[in-house]
Amino acid sequence: MSTERGALALSEFPGPFDLQSTVESGQSYLWDRHDGLMYDESAVYGGDHWYETVVRVDHSGARATPAERWAEGEPVVVRVRQVDDRLEWESSIDPVPVLRERLRLDDDLPAIRAATPDDDLIERAFDAYWGMRLVDDPAVPCLVSFICSAQMRVGRIHGMQRELERAFGTTVEFDGRTYHAYPTAEQLAAATEAELRDLGLGYRAPYVLDTARMVADGEAHPEEAVGLDYEDARESLTRFVGVGDKVADCVALFSLDYLEAVPLDTWIRSTIEEYYPECDRGNYADTSRAIREAFGGEFAGYTQTYVFHYLR
DNA sequence: ACAGTGCCTAGTGT
DNA sequence: AACACTAGGCACT
Numbered sequence: 001m002s003t004e005r006g007a008l009a010l011s012e013f014p015g016p017f018d019l020q021s022t023v024e025s026g027q028s029y030l031w032d033r034h035d036g037l038m039y040d041e042s043a044v045y046g047g048d049h050w051y052e053t054v055v056r057v058d059h060s061g062a063r064a065t066p067a068e069r070w071a072e073g074e075p076v077v078v079r080v081r082q083v084d085d086r087l088e089w090e091s092s093i094d095p096v097p098v099l100r101e102r103l104r105l106d107d108d109l110p111a112i113r114a115a116t117p118d119d120d121l122i123e124r125a126f127d128a129y130w131g132m133r134l135v136d137d138p139a140v141p142c143l144v145s146f147i148c149s150a151q152m153r154v155g156r157i158h159g160m161q162r163e164l165e166r167a168f169g170t171t172v173e174f175d176g177r178t179y180h181a182y183p184t185a186e187q188l189a190a191a192t193e194a195e196l197r198d199l200g201l202g203y204r205a206p207y208v209l210d211t212a213r214m215v216a217d218g219e220a221h222p223e224e225a226v227g228l229d230y231e232d233a234r235e236s237l238t239r240f241v242g243v244g245d246k247v248a249d250c251v252a253l254f255s256l257d258y259l260e261a262v263p264l265d266t267w268i269r270s271t272i273e274e275y276y277p278e279c280d281r282g283n284y285a286d287t288s289r290a291i292r293e294a295f296g297g298e299f300a301g302y303t304q305t306y307v308f309h310y311l312r
Numbered sequence: 313a314c315a316g317t318g319c320c321t322a323g324t325g326t
Numbered sequence: 327a328a329c330a331c332t333a334g335g336c337a338c339t
Contacts, residue, residue: 026334150335156322157334202320207336244336265334283314308334 003175008087008096015109018131019082022103023051025309026154027254028135029145029161030182034079039155050081050090054165054172054181055098056138067223070138075181077174092174104133116296116303121275125303125310134305135254139222140215141182142255147207147242149250156200163199164188188212207242214240222251230258231285245284253301262292262304267312 010017023031024039032038034050056073079090080099089095100106113126144164149157161182168183168191189212196205214220220240225233233256237248249263262268264284272279272291279290295303 146334147336151320151333152335153323153333197320200321203318203336204320242336246335250334263334267334269334312334 002092003090004092004094005088005090006094006096007089008099010082010085010087010105013105014107014111016131017082017087017103017105017133018129019051019080019087019103020047020049021129021132021309022135025129025132025305026157026312027305028137028142029149029158030137030141032158032162038158048081048083050079052077052079052179053102054078054169054179055095055102056181057093057098067139067221070140071184075170075172075179077172077179079175090175102136104136107133109133112299112302115299117294119294121271121307122295122303125306128310129306132306132309134259134302136257137255138182139251139255140185143211143222143237143240143243143247143251144182144188144208146247146250146254147211147240148201148204149247150204150242160200167191167195167199185212185215189216204242210241211243223256225252226256230260233258234261245288249288253305259299259301260292260297261301262288262295264288264291265308267308268304271307271311 031051031053034052037049054075055078056070056075058069058073076093077091078095078098080095081088087099089099109131116122116126145157145161148160152160165180165182168187169180170187172179172181188208191209193205193209196208201208215222222237222240225236228236230252233252234245234248237243237251238245243251246263246265249261252258253261253263264287268291272287276291276294279287279294281287281290292300295307
């Protein structure tokens with residue numbers, strides 16, 4: 001397959017963009033660094049590293065929903081790096097539409113920031129990583145990777161996803177190397193619990209398996225939450241095994257376009273204790289509403305992601 | 313509704 | 327060296 005190259009002028013999109021903080025902030029576990037130093041603390045921050053992922057896109061346009069595009073499109077490698085105001089890419093297709101979607105390049109970051117409350121911690125967080133975008137990942141890979149995230153560090157979550165790809169994902173040849181797409185629900189459902197445990201998933205193994213079976217059998221699909229009111233969408237996502245409120249919020253925010261979702265993980269909970277004690281209402285749903293308000297409502301998930309990355 | 317408890321495991325600290 | 331503790335929770339009771 002031939003390698004095409006190109007570049008995207010980031011000045012054509014609203015506000016700044018920073019690739020590294022976007023793909024290495026623990027939102028998405030679907031990207032990898034070409035130099036293999038993903039999440040390497042000693043690596044230089046802000047460097048122009050090449051990042052790679054395998055996407056599935058349907059060129060015919062015949063399939064309407066992202067779920068179908070993901071499930072049925074041919075896997076294709078996309079490699080990208082940022083050099084100042086340019087996003088350079090290498091791929092066997094024109095990846096600009098998919099990059100635009102996945103990296104949320106059309107989000108009006110200055111407008112989003114302007115809509116957040118005037119608050120010292122929030123301002124410092126935005127300043128520290130200004131240009132970081134939310135991601136918009138395919139729903140099933142996002143769901144599975146956040147099921148794996150329970151009580152795990154980002155580096156290990158990332159490593160687990162690479163293991164899942166290597167063990168079960170469709171192979172793709174590109175630029176003289178073999179890549180692996182993220183496994184589909186069907187491919188995961190065909191695995192055994194023992195195989196998943198051998199990859200280091202531990203007690204998450206049956207969760208991933210049961211959830212993959214639910215999707216593969218057509219019993220439920222995470223994208224069925226799209227269009228519901230936010231809290232109903234979160235509730236809907238908890239149908240999947242291994243998915244509680246926190247993981248449901250991650251999927252809502254990082255895949256299903258609910259920018260108001262604020263995943264309450266241990267970091268944000270301790271942040272609430274320290275900076276917003278009045279928002280701690282003792283249970284997930286009420287605390288979620290309170291911190292969502294404190295973080296600016298409509299775009300609270302953006303604020304959360306900046307604050308999380310800043311304090312972590 | 314809500315609180316308590318067990319669960320896999322690699323890495324870090326003692 | 328061996329052991330305790332931790333890490334972006336969840337299911338079950």
